[in-house]
Amino acid sequence: MEKLHIGKFAVTWLRGGITQMDGGAMFGVVPKPLWSKKYPHNEKNQIPLRTDPLLIQVEGKNILLEAGIGNDLLTEKQQRNYGVSEESLVEQDLTSLGLTPNDIDIVCMTHVHFDHVLGLSKMQGGTRTSMFPNAEIYISEVEWNEMQNPNIRSRNTYWEENYRPIEKQVKTFKEEITIVEGLKMTHTGGHSNGHSVVTISSEGEHLIHMGDLMPTHAHFSPLWVLAYDDYPMTSIEQKQRFIQPQIEKDAWFTFYHDAVFRAVKFSSDGTIQESIKRE
8 A cells, every 4th residue: 555644644545446437528628639648548438547545644543535436335337337347445455554444533525426425334234334433524514515405417426325324424614624733624616516625734744635626647737627527617716726836835746536646746837746656
């Protein structure tokens, strides 16, 4: 498992599953001759997208960032449509670290689309139950409200069966919240109306997790946004808001979906200066 230290914070990537999604949808209006130079694709025009949570450990707290796609929660048709080639190995990875799902204290969710939230629950005795029963789960208020009351577009990704098992654990916030000293969640909107980013600052070192505003390293350009984005102009504005200031801090940009890199440091023109590759 790949690891990164940001001051007093230890970050470890877990294996939450793999999907294959349409490249055109993932790069929106960007022509294939451009995006295909920056990210791999198969003969079906699908690109590999991991769904790998980040385990963040600090001062005895075990914090999970995102949740993976879980196990045995998608129908055969859904697995085929989403190109699922591997389901979650989060529990096994936690075991190898001497932990269990019961040891997770906090879960931070950038948003709760199905490919991020499925892993928060599991099947037990024919019933969906919480995978991390002792955790507080932080989601922006806007996102949580829409998950429970989706519109004609968002109901395709906000499923009731995904929020019912965890609704008593959810803690919401409006614009920004400090989860623990040095780790903040900030509401951005864009990809979804309630989307958030996560930042860590500790001992002069910095990390930003931009969720699906920058799902892979190839989405560095503010204009390279997803066709899945509900509010693409907001995505562009928020990428402009965060990217350059974080580059000036020499911050690591971390990823949930990237099949190539776990984390990178960019220069202002998008050149990768330093990286942690997925093993």
